[in-house]
Amino acid sequence: MDEAAAKQVMVLACSGIGKTWGALARETAYELVERVRPGVATTTCLPLLVINDPEAKRLVMEHPVITLDGCPKACARKSVEALGKKVDQPLETIQFYTAHKELKPEGIAQLNEAGLKLARVAADELAATVDRLAAGEQT
Ligand code: SF4
Numbered sequence: 001m002d003e004a005a006a007k008q009v010m011v012l013a014c015s016g017i018g019k020t021w022g023a024l025a026r027e028t029a030y031e032l033v034e035r036v037r038p039g040v041a042t043t044t045c046l047p048l049l050v051i052n053d054p055e056a057k058r059l060v061m062e063h064p065v066i067t068l069d070g071c072p073k074a075c076a077r078k079s080v081e082a083l084g085k086k087v088d089q090p091l092e093t094i095q096f097y098t099a100h101k102e103l104k105p106e107g108i109a110q111l112n113e114a115g116l117k118l119a120r121v122a123a124d125e126l127a128a129t130v131d132r133l134a135a136g137e138q139t
Contacts, residue, residue, distance in 0.1 A: 009133045010060055011043045013068045014076040022070030024093040024105050024119055029068055031123030037130045041066075049079045057083060064088045064133035066126065089129050089139045096122040 013029040016022010032041040042063075048056035060080055066089040067076035077090045096118055097105065105115030129139055 007040060007134055008042050008063050009037075009040060009130045010063045010065045011041050011068065011130075012046055012049075012060070012065060012076045012080065013043070014070050014074075015046055016070035018108055019070050020105050020108060020111070020115065021093045023108055023111050024096070024115055024122075025068035025070045025076070027111055027116060027119035028093065028096070028122045028126070031119050032126055032130065035120075036123045036127050037134075040134050041130050046076055046079055049083065061085055066129065066133070067091065068093055088133055091126075093122070096125075 011029045011032050013025040014022055016025050029043050033043050042059070044056045044059055049060065060083060065080055065085065065087050067074070067080060067087050069076050069090070069092050071094075072092065074090070074092070077087050080087050097103065100118055100121055103114045103118035103121065105118050106112045107115060111119065132139060
């Protein structure tokens with residue numbers, strides 16, 4: 001991997017339609033990309049991998065990858081692995097709730113306030129992982 005490529009880390013959230021934990025995955029990815037590590041954490045639409053979009057595949061193959069999945073079906077992780085790429089940091093969003101039981105996410109299209117706060121907390125906690133991966137280290 002060249003130096004320029006090492007500066008960005010792909011954060012891929014599962015689609016999670018109709019599921020609170022999927023909504024939490026999306027919100028956490030947005031928090032990472034837009035607030036916590038803009039310019040370093042980046043994302044793409046997961047279905048682009050499923051349809052073999054060349055640019056989405058290139059991004060995933062050339063950068064370290066964090067996946068955020070809403071349930072054990074692990075659609076984001078498996079979509080990356082289907083390309084023959086190992087995910088550097090696979091995560092299931094319920095683990096953030098397990099660590100922060102006071103923040104119970106609810107809602108689907110729009111998370112409740114506790115869910116939005118949990119996404120912010122999760123993204124803050126993932127900042128160090130993004131930094132390590134961006135520096136070319138393993139998690
Ligand atoms: S990992 Fe679970 S919640 Fe996410 S898209 Fe797949 S089935 Fe839906």
